[in-house]
Amino acid sequence: MLNKAAAKLLEGFADALEIRGANAFRVRAFRNAARQVDALTSDLSDLVNSGEIKNIKGIGKGIAGVLQEFVANQRVEEYDTMRAEIPAGVFEMLKVPGLGPKTVATLYNEHGITSLDALETAGRSGQLADIKAVGPKRQEKLLRELGRFRERTARHLIGEALPLAELLVEHLRAEPQVMEVEYAGSLRRGQETIGDLDILASSVNPDAVMEHFITADVVDDVIGFGSTKTTVLINNGIQVDLLVVEPPEYGAALMYFTGSKDHNIEIRSRAQARGLSLNEHGILDEETGTRHPAATEQEIYAAIGLPWIEPTLRENRGEIEAADAHTIPQLIVRDDIKGELHGHSLWSDGAAPIADMLEAAKSQNLEYFSITDHSGSLGVANGLDPERLAEQTKEISAGRTTSGSITLLHGSEVEILTDGNLDFSDEILASLDVVVASIHSSFNQSVEQMTTRMITAIEHPHVDIIGHPTGRILGRRDGYEFDVEAVMNAAAATGTALEINASPERLDLNDVMARRAAELGVPISINSDAHHPDSLGFMHYGILTAQRAWLRPADVLNTLPVEELLDWLRQPKPRRWIPH
Template sequence: MARPNEEVEALLQEYADLVAITGGDAFKVRAYEKAARAIGGHPADVSRLDADGLRDIPNVGRSIAEKVLEYLRTGRVSAVEERRAKIPAGVRELITIPTLGPKKAMRLYEDLHISSVGELAAAIEADALHDLKGFGDKTQENIRHGIALMQQAGGRIPLHLALETAEEIVAELSAGSGCRRCAYAGSLRRMKETVGDIDVLVAAQRSGPFMDALTALPSTAEVIAHGRKKTSVRTTKGVQVDLRVLPPDSWGAGLQYFTGSRAHNIRTRTLAVRQGLKLSEYGLFDVDSGESLASRSEEEVYARLGLPWIPPTLREDRGEIEAALRGELPDVVTERSVRGDLHTHTDLTDGLAPLEEMVTAAAERGYAYYAVTDHAPNLYMQRMTDEKILAQRERVRALDGSRHRMRLLHGTELNIGPDGGVDWPEEFLAGFDLCVASVHSHFDLGRREMTARLVRACENPHVNILGHPTTRLIGRRKGLDADWDEVFAACARSGTALEVNAQPDRLDLCDEDILRAKEHGAKFAVNTDAHSVLHLAHLRYGIGTAQRGGLTPDDVINTWPLRSLRRFLRKGASA
């Protein structure tokens, strides 16, 4: 089930979109967007707050608080219903297309009577938008790509939403009488950025009680199939969950079988056949005698095949079997490996929590060090100044070591301009402990210009980390068009780490780019880009992505001791 905060966040964001579609005041739109983000990132459950408690949340005023209370009390908001009634459902469907804003969606409806994604795709193919102001070739190409992103995503579920659903179901079923083991498997256990459905396994002598329990959960909206070996349901969030109950003695074989990708499982079954064995979800058997040789644990199954245990995130048939046979399987980075977060924000710019709260939350995670990297002045909406950042530096220095002896680094997230330049002159940048540099605008430069832009930023002696390098937003925005091999080589050459941004809608770099960049000898930083206390927990999504890219602690600079990290931050020094 989604947190009430997330439900309210979605409602307020929808209201902001509806106001924008109907030509409402831009200030009001922005106010509701800010309130939506603030509530979504607020650590306390908003359903437990009264009006005063809600108004204590940044950017939540009296009117917004009243709407939140109305929703929590009745499940609806009259102002939202009224706005919805004014706008055709088709227009609301159009604004779900990445790159198509609310005003353009309304123009399409009013001028061309387009009221569905299919109609818009057909209109673009028929060149029916050619004479419509504001819909030139570039805009149409962006819309076409946005539609393709939607179609590609299809019914797939973002990693973080799937993981939240799976963990809730596993917790419920684990409490059932007779449950020996319970876990999620499939692509979710492999930490793919999106998943088609959720596989849950239970080890128990009797399957019936667990099949019945799944269908009876409050989160279950529809029972697709209900059987003795498998039950499938659809949750209230539209997620399909497949449950299988295995005999306890078959737990390891079943977990291995239902976790690996199809290609990985073909490879392991082929290894079994070559040894006169048969591998299934029930165990590893001798073909001639039918004797079960391994089944109770994954380690046992892999060992009998002549392999070490392979981390789930590597089970994609991308060379992990060969590496395991050679004894060269990477010892992948884990959350426990990470000593600190090197990209975070406070309410000085677009974060939701003050410096002290973010520092305390980071210290509670057991970090040895932690960097504050608020936005620099070229991202004009954040209104940063030299005076503000220097005042923050004094506060950071005063707090340094005061929270569980955690050391604090004062940094900034620079904006990479179209020419590759960044905010602030070199002498000012020299005062920071580290600098993250990211692209926040001008996403549509040509490939050659974009490559030169990124390479120049990497070669800046004060840029330590290339933040969310491709700028992609999963299912919403494609990555930058650049020669990434040239960029990765420049990072390796200049001593600039590539970020694995753990925000679940980014996961940028993705696993395939990580694999390419590692071949060039680049180093990496797995950061949360946290804008609230809650976002610090997103680290696990970044770690899952880093593991899929085969990264080890040696590859990831924020697993290193502080002394080694500081050497790296001096650009090019060996760890």
């Protein structure tokens, strides 16, 4: 939908206006409109085309005109002009936490600071401390935030990068001169964040491929153009390199650019031991000087006596030895997932009614879907108290009669309180189908307190799953600290599942921790934690993380068919996990 993009545009418009010192009322009008558009439940294009947009509160004639232009052209001239006049670095400064448009406007207009580099230099030299809008105290804080910001923004979330990569690959497939094409790098390995995006194609006519590539809608800027490598920036600031190689080299190049570096080093030394020299162009017998076939990755691995290795495993974490011994497990794939056990609705902080979430789950071919709205003490998420939970039970019971092929489960994402007790009474928890227990507050407890808090929840007789166990938000917040081994051991001993929360902002547990948990015999549950029907697609990212954790379908609770899942949920704890 265009709504999100339009809301972003209005917000950017407001920033640009403020930086240019525009009338405060106009700036505020744009900010209000951005919020209104973001909260719209219907498609913005429909509202614009039918003229209804003018009836929406907070959207006056001027802004309606801007939206009209945006819907028609996907761009707005006045905005583009403003953006072109203000250095890009000024907008980048706005992304640093604690730096609002007002301060940025002062720094730019009165002190000529136009980039993050200039800001940092001014901070280090103490110049910011003398600026009235900043001052010495804020200067220190700004420098700290700036450092963290730079660390974070060097990488992009997989949830942002993957859909764009797929778009670009699809765009390239439409060009008849392209023979093979795939995205490579850390994205192909399913890493949670990526730096630059690498796409690899094979063709005998690379110029035609490059010409076609830069016509993709998402391409914003062409930074470098050549027949072997072209570099562009796409609309959200990700840098993309397209490499085009000759078809006989494609496998060697794909392997090289997929990495990881550690995996490739190990593979190369294995090749060397066999008298073969391997690089991104192919594989050569050093004694006879003959070239081995290298058009596919399979051929390369075969030349050194190995079966093909899944990209998600290529981290040199034992996969080469396992491939050699033929002990690489059958990795879980999306189709193994039979249901989801953690999802939200309008009852708490979700964006859709239960019925819509259920429809979305059906279209994902799930056998069961669990509504687990927040519990009462999470006020910010409109958590349910016992009365509202009882009302919700009625709606869910009614929903069950119409749910058809999918089983609707009633659960709760219940708050783990600071002492490890839960937000609902045992009696209420016992009445629910599924209990996901999560921490959303008091992250700063000591390691001991946090460990006790988690283990207490894990040992609770009615807790089935611990949601997003470390609480991290990628790029924004580290997880809280606790004794991971002790918590995992408690989960294994009680048969309590730990979640891989598949939301791309979380991916929590991460790959390394999920692998360790499965080794210890902890059941893993992979859930989208969807707050919107579209977010059920997050499962894909959870699966990639699970593959990186070497998980088999048998390690994952929600690969169980509905009857077996219900049996598992009904078993009293300590519940023995039996891999199937």
